[in-house]
Each structure stands twice: as structure tokens, then as C-alpha cells.
Amino acid sequence: MFTTIVVGTDGSDRASQAVERALMLASAYDATLHVVHAYKGTREQVEDTARAVADQLAEMLGTRGVEVRTHAMQGDPADVILDFAYDAGADLIVIGNRGMTGRRGHFSSIPNSISHDASCSVLIVPTAEEPEP
Numbered sequence: 001m002f003t004t005i006v007v008g009t010d011g012s013d014r015a016s017q018a019v020e021r022a023l024m025l026a027s028a029y030d031a032t033l034h035v036v037h038a039y040k041g042t043r044e045q046v047e048d049t050a051r052a053v054a055d056q057l058a059e060m061l062g063t064r065g066v067e068v069r070t071h072a073m074q075g076d077p078a079d080v081i082l083d084f085a086y087d088a089g090a091d092l093i094v095i096g097n098r099g100m101t102g103r104r105g106h107f108s109s110i111p112n113s114i115s116h117d118a119s120c121s122v123l124i125v126p127t128a129e130e131p132e133p
């Protein structure tokens with residue numbers, strides 16, 4: 001059913017919940033998983049950090065037998081994820097629901113933008129905050 005899955009992450013613990021769900025699906029369907037980290041600002045300011053986040057995730061996920069490719073790209077996160085998914089011929093985009101709570105005022109959020117404009121299926125994963133120790 002799915003052969004190419006794209007998951008967006010900012011490297012946070014909450015985003016890792018969406019990455020984990022994408023990994024489970026990629027494993028179940030023997031799909032390629034693309035981990036996309038989008039960033040704003042100048043390339044010099046954040047590219048190294050974005051690449052480190054993506055590579056760390058690929059190392060963690062790659063040990064589970066799933067083909068993982070990481071991508072750090074400059075631009076608005078929703079636009080980057082949508083464009084990448086389209087160009088890659090993705091069957092599924094997986095994202096966390098951060099920013100989707102409430103009744104209004106969230107139309108510019110990443111999950112809302114992606115869910116309205118994606119050219120493929122979208123899975124929005126509930127990302128609960130981690131309990132404090």
C-alpha cells in the first residue's frame with residue numbers, strides 16, 4: 001500500500017512520536033522512509049544543526065531494517081514537506097498534530113497546511129507532551 005513515506009521533524013521529543021509512527025509503517029509496508037527537517041534562516045546559521053538532527057534520526061532508525069533517507073532543506077516547513085513529498089512520489093506524509101488544537105486560528109500551522117494541500121495521504125499523529133520526571 002505504501003512504498004514511499006515522508007515524515008517531517010524538528011528534532012523535538014514530540015516530533016519523534018510522529019517519526020516513530022512513520023517508522024512502524026515503513027517497516028510494516030517495506031517502504032522507504034524519508035525524514036525531512038526544514039529550517040528557516042540562512043544556510044550558514046542552521047544547516048549543520050538540521051543535518052545533525054536528520055543524521056541522528058537516520059542512525060537510530062536505520063538499525064531497524066528500514067531504508068531511511070534524511071533531508072535537511074531550507075524553507076517554510078509545510079512547503080518543504082509538501083514539495084518534497086510531491087517530488088518523491090510519496091504515498092504518505094506523517095506529521096505530528098502540534099498546532100492543530102483549538103477551534104480556530106490555526107490555519108497557518110504546519111499540520112493544517114499539509115493536510116489541506118497534500119497530493120497524497122496524510123497521517124496526523126497525536127503528539128502528547130512528555131510527562132515531567
